[in-house]
Amino acid sequence: MGLLNWTSGQHFDHGENCSCTQCGKPTPMRSHAGEPVHKVCAEDWNDRNPGAPRYEHNGHDLGTTRYHSDHPRKKRRDGA
Ligand SMILES: [Zn+2]
Numbered sequence: 001m002g003l004l005n006w007t008s009g010q011h012f013d014h015g016e017n018c019s020c021t022q023c024g025k026p027t028p029m030r031s032h033a034g035e036p037v038h039k040v041c042a043e044d045w046n047d048r049n050p051g052a053p054r055y056e057h058n059g060h061d062l063g064t065t066r067y068h069s070d071h072p073r074k075k076r077r078d079g080a
Contacts, residue, residue, distance in 0.1 A: 003043055004046075010032070011031070011039070012029060013029075013036075018036035021036060021037050031066070037067070042067035046063055
């Protein structure tokens with residue numbers, strides 16, 4: 001399992017820190033489901049749970065259903 005791609009702003013809660021569900025330390029990071037978790041803790045969880053249900057998008061394995069990467073941005077080819 002590689003690193004997660006969490007570049008979307010939805011993963012960063014500017015309002016408050018909550019306790020990470022993995023290590024218990026405060027974090028502004030959120031999973032796609034809104035679960036407080038450090039990105040590194042999510043990646044570690046994925047590594048430790050290889051049997052977890054996979055999350056796929058357009059045939060690409062983006063991680064587990066609990067912690068997965070953002071959908072890759074579509075390349076725009078407007079040509080204009
Ligand atoms: Zn953590």
